[in-house]
Structure formats: structure tokens, C-alpha cells
Amino acid sequence: MENEKILKLAIIEAAKGLGLELVENDVVIEHSKDPAHGDYATNVALKNAKRLGKNPREVAQYLSDNIKNEHIEKIEIAGPGFINFFLTQEKLTGIVERVINEGDAFGKGSPKGKKINVEFVSANPTGDLHLGHTRIAAVGDSICNLYEAAGYDVCREYYVNDCGNQIEHLGTSLRARYHEAFGEPLVLGEDDYHGRDLIALAEQIKEKYGDKYLVDNEESAAFFKRFGIDAELAKIRADMDAFRVRFDKFSYESDIRKGGTIESTLEFLKPHTYVQEGATYLKTSDFLDDKDRPIVKSNGQYTYFMPDICYHYDKMSRGFDELIDVLGADHHGYINRMKSALMMKGYSADSLAVELVQIVRVFKDGEEVRMSKRTGKSITHRELVEDVGIDAVRYFFVERSASAHLDFNFNLATEQSSQNPVYYAQYAHARCCSLLNLADDIALDPKATALKEESEMQILKHLAEFPSMIEGAATSRAPYKVAAYIQKLAGLIHEFYASCRIIDRNNIEVTSSRLALVKACKIVIKNGLRLLGVSAPEKM
RNA sequence: GCGCCUGUAGCUCAACUGGAUAGAGUAUCAGACUACGAAUCUGAGGGUUAGGGGUUCGAGUCCCUUCAGGCGCGCCA
Numbered sequence: 001m002e003n004e005k006i007l008k009l010a011i012i013e014a015a016k017g018l019g020l021e022l023v024e025n026d027v028v029i030e031h032s033k034d035p036a037h038g039d040y041a042t043n044v045a046l047k048n049a050k051r052l053g054k055n056p057r058e059v060a061q062y063l064s065d066n067i068k069n070e071h072i073e074k075i076e077i078a079g080p081g082f083i084n085f086f087l088t089q090e091k092l093t094g095i096v097e098r099v100i101n102e103g104d105a106f107g108k109g110s111p112k113g114k115k116i117n118v119e120f121v122s123a124n125p126t127g128d129l130h131l132g133h134t135r136i137a138a139v140g141d142s143i144c145n146l147y148e149a150a151g152y153d154v155c156r157e158y159y160v161n162d163c164g165n166q167i168e169h170l171g172t173s174l175r176a177r178y179h180e181a182f183g184e185p186l187v188l189g190e191d192d193y194h195g196r197d198l199i200a201l202a203e204q205i206k207e208k209y210g211d212k213y214l215v216d217n218e219e220s221a222a223f224f225k226r227f228g229i230d231a232e233l234a235k236i237r238a239d240m241d242a243f244r245v246r247f248d249k250f251s252y253e254s255d256i257r258k259g260g261t262i263e264s265t266l267e268f269l270k271p272h273t274y275v276q277e278g279a280t281y282l283k284t285s286d287f288l289d290d291k292d293r294p295i296v297k298s299n300g301q302y303t304y305f306m307p308d309i310c311y312h313y314d315k316m317s318r319g320f321d322e323l324i325d326v327l328g329a330d331h332h333g334y335i336n337r338m339k340s341a342l343m344m345k346g347y348s349a350d351s352l353a354v355e356l357v358q359i360v361r362v363f364k365d366g367e368e369v370r371m372s373k374r375t376g377k378s379i380t381h382r383e384l385v386e387d388v389g390i391d392a393v394r395y396f397f398v399e400r401s402a403s404a405h406l407d408f409n410f411n412l413a414t415e416q417s418s419q420n421p422v423y424y425a426q427y428a429h430a431r432c433c434s435l436l437n438l439a440d441d442i443a444l445d446p447k448a449t450a451l452k453e454e455s456e457m458q459i460l461k462h463l464a465e466f467p468s469m470i471e472g473a474a475t476s477r478a479p480y481k482v483a484a485y486i487q488k489l490a491g492l493i494h495e496f497y498a499s500c501r502i503i504d505r506n507n508i509e510v511t512s513s514r515l516a517l518v519k520a521c522k523i524v525i526k527n528g529l530r531l532l533g534v535s536a537p538e539k540m
Numbered sequence: 541g542c543g544c545c546u547g548u549a550g551c552u553c554a555a556c557u558g559g560a561u562a563g564a565g566u567a568u569c570a571g572a573c574u575a576c577g578a579a580u581c582u583g584a585g586g587g588u589u590a591g592g593g594g595u596u597c598g599a600g601u602c603c604c605u606u607c608a609g610g611c612g613c614g615c616c617a
């Protein structure tokens with residue numbers, strides 16, 4: 001059982017003697033920063049003193065007198081009424097054996113029996129992914145990993161907008177490039193795509209189909225759209241694959257629009273609509289929105305919002321307990337709009353959570369880089385990953401909370417040096433591996449009974465926090481907490497290494513305990529990095 | 541104008557969702573390898589948490605207000 005849980009249950013039990021009925025969520029167990037404050041602390045006495053009409057220290061005194069648990073070495077009351085717990089040596093070292101036994105599975109929470117759908121990236125298949133997508137991919141995938149680790153059932157989903165205006169432009173642009181490939185002058189409209197990447201696609205078409213599509217008719221127009229979508233989506237999928245992001249499902253707007261779904265949904269929503277100047281508005285302001293939103297234009301076309309509503313209804317109908325959309329921060333106006341639409345269908349406002357990811361700026365040599373030297377356009381996802389490497393990009397892009405603007409330091413990320421946090425963590429892992437290799441003839445002692453140094457105790461406590469860290473990072477959808485955890489652990493490992501002689505063939509008892517600790521560290525660093533999609537090399 | 545977000549060390553960010561002396565990294569300075577990887581470690585300086593008021597045992601965190609910045613407010617997606 002987790003240390004926190006043991007303490008909570010003991011506190012709840014003792015509180016009954018005061019006539020206080022508590023549940024686990026009422027009790028906050030803190031990890032003491034200062035070793036003088038014990039291993040864990042709680043503020044229950046302060047929290048509940050008023051309700052009981054007693055002095056906080058009195059309450060603390062009663063609780064500390066009545067908490068009995070074999071794993072608690074000592075209890076102290078401090079300050080205004082904090083209760084500090086000191087655990088037994090045996091309980092603290094117990095984590096080593098647990099980590100080694102559970103291995104890759106250490107940190108995994110018990111199954112929650114809940115299905116969660118996380119939609120992210122969902123870039124329009126009209127061109128290359130940019131850095132905003134990179135961050136959304138890194139954050140979204142890590143959130144999924146966290147939910148899975150915490151015991152949820154997760155579906156990673158990508159919504160393909162393969163209809164609408166941009167797709168029309170993709171088709172006409174590709175057609176223009178195709179004509180260009182036959183020596184005709186290039187004719188592109190203002191809203192068409194001027195990127196040079198379509199040239200290669202046009203060449204492919206020419207090679208495969210010859211001049212078959214030079215005639216402008218409905219068939220060729222449809223062909224260019226289809227070919228463009230398929231090719232662009234294939235590129236995106238390849239980029240995401242290479243970035244270690246795999247989607248379980250691709251949903252297509254064109255499928256949503258099939259089979260009269262939109263019409264029947266429109267019919268269902270009718271009580272919540274009105275017509276003004278020929279356009280149909282949805283009364284989202286009856287729910288959470290600050291104004292109503294058009295869903296059908298006066299020319300009869302649907303706005304983007306209409307199929308989006310159907311898509312979200314579709315997701316809910318697939319039996320998910322919660323939907324999560326990971327979006328760029330400029331979409332915040334979208335949140336209450338979609339929640340309102342879900343509420344019209346009887347879903348709760350909480351059935352959808354939107355995680356907003358702030359923009360990314362790249363800095364090189366102290367200056368902001370906007371354009372790629374190679375193409376003259378904005379730096380693409382692919383270019384950044386090629387230049388910097390997957391591990392560094394994935395790590396840096398989740399290192400800060402998603403709501404914070406990210407300034408990506410290009411020099412630091414490519415530097416294989418002490419200042420680079422990715423290498424700092426990976427180096428800690430490699431160090432553990434090399435220690436275990438050097439002493440592979442010495443048996444480990446999973447009970448780790450000989451551990452007693454301060455640097456060892458610090459690691460033990462930190463290792464014990466891993467499962468609850470995952471739980472917290474998952475529910476707050478905050479992968480940056482994993483990165484922070486890893487940095488701390490890596491630091492503790494390096495510190496331990498510097499202050500303790502680990503392999504000492506004249507003292508096998510201590511050595512075998514320390515090696516077991518090293519093994520546990522190695523496992524947890526690796527498990528942590530895996531949550532972020534970052535590799536844990538054995539050698540560097 | 542209205543709404544949402546943000547403001548913490550020179551810089552980039554934390555602070556367990558209201559807890560104990562606000563912490564890391566980086567930068568700067570000073571130290572540590574003839575023992576397991578120096579991609580490492582040890583130490584120092586650096587703060588009126590944008591300003592002001594309030595709530596309480598206790599506020600960076602909650603409420604009000606002022607200031608500064610970002611983003612939204614389309615029959616675009």
C-alpha cells in the first residue's frame with residue numbers, strides 16, 4: 001500500500017474518536033520538504049479545529065496519541081498544529097523491492113473502468129505540420145500515456161477535416177502544380193497554397209497518370225482533392241509515427257457528413273435554434289456561451305461548427321466517459337460553444353475537457369527564429385525533429401505546463417552537455433546501467449536493509465511518490481509534472497553517486513543494498529521517460 | 541468596449557490546488573577527478589510573488605481594484 005494511503009487510513013481511524021467522520025479526500029498528506037519535519041505531514045488538525053471548537057494543537061495531540069501503526073516510527077506536532085510522521089526504516093526501504101518486482105509496471109494504477117477519448121493534432125491535411133502541432137502532439141500523447149498508466153482506457157483520435165474550403169483550395173492548388181509540371185504557367189489564387197511541397201505531388205501524379213487529368217471537369221477536380229488529402233495525410237501520419245505518436249482512430253469529416261447525420265442532428269437541435277437573416281443560429285447562450293453561433297449559413301451551407309457538433313455527439317455515443325480535446329490556445333472561445341452543444345444533448349458540461357496548449361517560439365543564438373533557412377517558410381515539425389532529435393523535442397515540449405508560452409532554446413536542446421535536461425536524465429539512467437553491468441556478479445539485496453545515508457533516504461521517499469505523481473499528473477493532465485519528477489530523481493541519483501561509494505567489494509552487504517537501489521532508480525527513470533515518449537539509453 | 545488567460549530571482553519556469561524559512565534549472569562567481577562515466581558533484585550571491593485593499597490561525601494561491609501583456613469576440617475553420 002502507498003505510504004500516503006497508510007497514513008490517511010490511520011488518521012481517519014483516529015479522527016473517529018473525536019467524532020470526526022473523514023473520507024480519504026478530506027485528508028491531505030504532504031511530502032515534507034525539510035527532513036526535520038519528518039517524511040510526511042498533514043494539516044488535518046488545522047483544517048478541522050474550528051469545526052470541533054478546539055485548539056488545533058489539542059486536536060493534533062489527540063490524533064497523534066491515537067494513531068497506531070506498525071510502519072510509523074514517530075509522530076511529532078509542530079508549528080500551529082501540523083502533524084509530522086516519521087516512517088520506519090523498513091517501510092522506507094520496502095519501496096526498492098516493490099519497484100524491482102513490478103519493473104515496467106511500477107507506477108501503474110489499478111484499472112479505473114473508465115474510457116477516455118483524447119483528440120489531438122487533427123491538423124487539416126493541406127500541408128506540413130508546424131510547431132504548434134508538435135507541442136500538441138507531445139502534450140497530447142503524454143497525457144494519453146499518463147491516463148493509461150493511471151488505469152484508464154484511452155483512445156487516441158485524430159479528426160480529419162477532409163471537407164470544406166481549404167480542401168477545395170488544396171485541390172485547385174494541386175491541379176495548378178500539375179499543369180505547371182506540363183510546362184504551363186502557374187496559376188494560383190490568393191487563398192490557394194503556395195507552398196512548394198505540392199510540386200513533388202504533382203510530379204507523382206504526372207508519372208503515374210500521365211496527362212489524364214489535364215482536362216478540367218468534376219472528375220478531375222475530385223481526383224485532385226482525394227489525391228491531395230491522401231498524400232498529405234500520409235505525410236502527417238509518417239511524421240507522427242516517427243515522433244512516436246500513434247493514433248488508434250482517424251475520424252473523417254466526410255463520414256460524419258454521410259448518411260443524413262447532420263440533418264437529423266439539425267432536426268434534434270431545432271428547439272434550440274432560430275433563423276436570422278437567412279442563417280440558422282444555435283442558442284448556445286442559453287447554456288455556457290456568451291453569444292449564439294450560426295450553424296447553417298444563409299446560402300444553405302453548414303458552418304464548421306455543425307459537423308463538429310455531430311462529431312462530438314458521435315464520440316460520446318461510442319461510450320466514452322470523458323472527451324478531451326487538445327487544442328491551440330487561440331481556440332479558447334470554442335470551449336463553451338461545444339460544451340453548450342453537448343449539454344443540449346443531455347451530456348454534462350464536464351463530459352468534455354479542453355486542454356489548451358500555448359504557442360511555441362524558437363530561439364537560436366538568442367534570437368527568435370520564425371523562418372526556415374531551407375524553405376523560407378515557417379519551420380516545420382519535420383525540420384525541427386530532424387535537427388534536434390525526437391527525445392529532446394518531446395522532452396522540451398512537455399517540460400513546462402501547457403498553459404505557459406514555450407520558448408524553445410534551439411542551442412540548448414541540441415547541446416549534448418551538462419545544461420541539457422534531457423541528457424541529465426538520460427545520463428542518470430545510463431549511469432545506473434553501467435554500475436549494474438560493472439557489478440553483475442554481485443547479488444542484489446531487494447530488501448536494501450543496509451541503506452541509511454541521507455542521500456539514500458531521499459531517493460527512497462522520491463521513488464515512493466512515483467505512483468501518486470502519475471495519478472496527480474493524469475487527473476490534472478499535466479505531463480510537465482513527470483518531467484519535474486524525473487529531473488528531481490536524476491539529481492538525487494547523481495548526488496547519491498557522488499557522495500556514496502556504490503560498488504565496494506570489501507563491503508558486499510552495503511554494495512548489494514545500494515545496487516538494488518540503483519536498479520530501482522533505473523526502472524523508475526525509464527518508466528518516467530517512457531511516459532513522455534523519451535528513450536532511456538543504456539549507454540550514451 | 542466585453543470575455544478568457546497570464547504577471548514569481550537577470551532569463552525559463554515550479555510551488556502537491558489555502559500550509560511551515562517561496563524552490564529548481566540557466567546565467568554569474570568560487571571549489572571538487574591517480575576509486576564505480578566530470579554529460580557529474582559541492583558552495584555563494586540573486587525576491588516587497590506587478591501595485592494596493594480584503595477574507596483567516598495562515599495568501600504566490602481565494603475576493604475586489606489599478607497597471608502591464610497575450611488571445612478571443614466572423615454566415616473563417
